Amino acid sequence: MFELLTTDGSSKARLGRLTTSRGVIDTPVFMPVGTQGSVKALDPRELQEMGTRIILGNTYHLHIRPGLDILRQAGGLHRFINWPLPILTDSGGFQVFSLASIRKIKEPGVEFRSHLDGTLLFLGPKEAMEIQRLLGSDIAMVFDDCPPHTGTPAEVRAAVERTMRWAAECREQPRAEGQAVFGIVQGGSHAELREECAKAIVAMQFEGYAIGGVSVGEPEAEMMKAVEHTVPFLPENQPRYAMGLGTPAQLVELVARGVDMFDCVLPTRVARNGTAFTAKGTISIKAGFNKADLGPIEEGCQCFACRNFSRAYLRHLLNVGEILGLRMVSVHNSYMFIKLMEDIRAHITAGTFGDFRRDYAANYVPSEKVLAARGETAVGGAG
Amino acid sequence: MFELLTTDGSSKARLGRLTTSRGVIDTPVFMPVGTQGSVKALDPRELQEMGTRIILGNTYHLHIRPGLDILRQAGGLHRFINWPLPILTDSGGFQVFSLASIRKIKEPGVEFRSHLDGTLLFLGPKEAMEIQRLLGSDIAMVFDDCPPHTGTPAEVRAAVERTMRWAAECREQPRAEGQAVFGIVQGGSHAELREECAKAIVAMQFEGYAIGGVSVGEPEAEMMKAVEHTVPFLPENQPRYAMGLGTPAQLVELVARGVDMFDCVLPTRVARNGTAFTAKGTISIKAGFNKADLGPIEEGCQCFACRNFSRAYLRHLLNVGEILGLRMVSVHNSYMFIKLMEDIRAHITAGTFGDFRRDYAANYVPSEKVLAARGETAVGGAG
Secondary structure, three states: OEEEEEEOOOOOOEEEEEEEOOEEEEEOEEEOEOOOOOOOOOOHHHHHHOOOOOEEEEHHHHHHOOOHHHHHHHOOHHHHHOOOOOEEEEOOHHHHHHOOOOEEEEOOEEEEEOOOOOOEEEEOHHHHHHHHHHHOOOEEEOOOOOOOOOOOHHHHHHHHHHHHHHHHHHHOOOOOOOOEEEEEEOOOOOHHHHHHHHHHHHHOOOOEEEEOOOOOOOOHHHHHHHHHHHHHHOOOOOOEEEOOOOOHHHHHHHHHOOOOEEEOOHHHHHHOOOEEEEOOEEEEOOOHHHOOOOOOOOOOOOOHHHHHOOHHHHHHHHHHOOHHHHHHHHHHHHHHHHHHHHHHHHHHHHOOHHHHHHHHHHHOEOOHHHHHHHHOOOOOOOO | OEEEEEEOOOOOOEEEEEEEOOEEEEEOEEEOEOOOOOOOOOOHHHHHHOOOOOEEEEHHHHHHOOOHHHHHHHOOHHHHHOOOOOEEEEOOHHHHHHOOOOEEEEOOEEEEEOOOOOOEEEEOHHHHHHHHHHHOOOEEEOOOOOOOOOOOHHHHHHHHHHHHHHHHHHHHOOOOOOOEEEEEEOOOOOHHHHHHHHHHHHHOOOOEEEEOOOOOOOOHHHHHHHHHHHHHHOOOOOOEEEOOOOOHHHHHHHHHOOOOEEEOOHHHHHHOOOEEEEOOEEEEOOOHHHOOOOOOOOOOOOOHHHHHOOHHHHHHHHHOOOHHHHHHHHHHHHHHHHHHHHHHHHHHHHOOHHHHHHHHHHHOEOOHHHHHHHHOOOOOOOO
16 A cells, blocks of 8 residues: 655655555645545635645544435545545544543543534444444544643553554454555653554554644644654554644654654634745735735745735735635645645655755744644634 | 627517627626625636626725725736626715715715724715726726615605716716726616616716616515616617626516626625525525435536535535535526526527526526525625
8 A cells, every 4th residue: 555665865754655546645745634524615626736635534523414324325425525536534533532522431432422512422443433434535543542732641551552452443343445544653742652552553553553642732842752752663664644733844844754644724724814824934914014915925836826816915805804815825825735745755756855854944934823723622623 | 899689579688799808798697796806705717617707896895995005006906806807896886875884975976984994985976987997997887876765756866866967977087998987877766767867877978877776675576667767768789787686587587678787796695694596596505405415506507516516515514614615605606697697698599588588487486585685785895
């Protein structure tokens, strides 16, 4: 399923190729997030035009709405949302632990109340895999216990142990035809727990491995540590996925640490507030300095928004509440993340990733506001 | 500028062709409304794909935001919003009389406070034409006095007289290169006032004539009368435009009464509530009966939404608040209005418009809710 093509000389960055029945995915890759069956504000044509090769869907959200009956009748998630390329589905573990207000952790799973209407629901490894089988995603994720980053060592250990037991159970469940399953490594920022969890999960032989328990509100340094403590114990010849990350500058650093796959709600979430990503950091399109700026969001950008509209027009649209404004910033931001991965792949191929990484870090000024938005828990539809 | 190609044998319906420097427009035509420089939720590509040949912009709204400085710097409205085809701009008369909270009608125009922030502003024939000259619209409208449909005969007469005086002044103002100007006939549902106003306005020799004072909350019968009392006094060889109208069934009837051009906020406005137009009337996409309906909004419809998405998916998107839902219903509804005009033109050409009109009226069940939405005054951005 995964072919490792090149390894960077200056870092752990890797060039790879992931093959699914619905298409080939060059890695490192960014996967736009379609939590509720739609990448917020974008349509499938716009996504394909900007080079999207795989999107995310979410088990927890889709299970609640529209529900499995409809998805079954539609013939799976791809057909329901009219997306012909690969889909990775999250197992719902993260959402159960972050969104559901009342819950009871039992050995076969979690009893919880829907964040929406309080309905009592149950998700465990068996249920999560069965739902993902029905959704027919190309990559399913195991059901894990994702503890808060403020958890005590004992709490994180309990979550790691539960994650390992549940992963073993997920491994035995039936799958959709051609469906790959990725294991998830938990363990917070504790080196020994990460190692223990990674070794146990890898021993179960999944098609890929994710680093979970990141993007849960922890400081950047802790997040980087979690990744550094995990990657050495993951097999070279399988894909590695850092869940829920990150800003463009973080993505470059995570690639340098050997991660191949990313998903993040940032590009579309901050777009709805009028914040656009550029190679130098974020800018507020609504800001006064854009009032008469007839240039694009980013000079040279080939996205649909930058090819068609000026900052001044987008600022006007956002100021008067026209939907086209947030649509076009969503297009630009999503394209920017996709294009960053294209550039990274080109630099790994050319052997210039080290220079690119250094320049990127030097030029990119992270915004505190945007870093904070990454950690926000979006009740009722992340993304 | 206008060529009358065919007149229907069974009614006053006409087939025509309007030539502007930015493109040829076959009539009868529907013009999507882009009040604030954006047809709500749609982008220019979507509009062109569905066959849009001309859109509307609004002098009042664009004057307030983004303001004339920006529009001047951008080189006019077309370039600011990236719309290469014709634009018709409304003069702002309707908005001044319906939105501005405090106003004083003086002979050179109207002093009013912005609905947005209370800023004291002034619009009169001279200002409205100057703004439209700067916007560079292909068709500018005269600045008129649009009285409420509840006005007394004396009030309507005063509005008609002011409309005639202001039209004469508009006629003398400088224009943008190639810009046509249309006169507006007021007079409510009073036959004699409509006749008097029409004759006076026609004598001023504009490039086209609009029927104003309709779509202001009046009952349908009164609206039809206003049109019937006006059309006989308009020249055969010039385009006729019924402002702000209407539902699909009303458009068919208005074409039969000799009207060539239409604009209406209904397709995009009701879409944002999840209401879709079909040839048989409106349906609520959110309704329970669409829950598992995997067919398109309308069988056989060739719009982007119907070619790509099911009612069940659109219902889900609307229910969970995903922007793609209202986007796609906006696409469908706007396409439906454009396509209706294509069908009407084909039937006039084939000599079958009489049959088409009869069948349409028999099949279309008007919705009271939708009829009411047409009359709503949208503060802060109609459309």
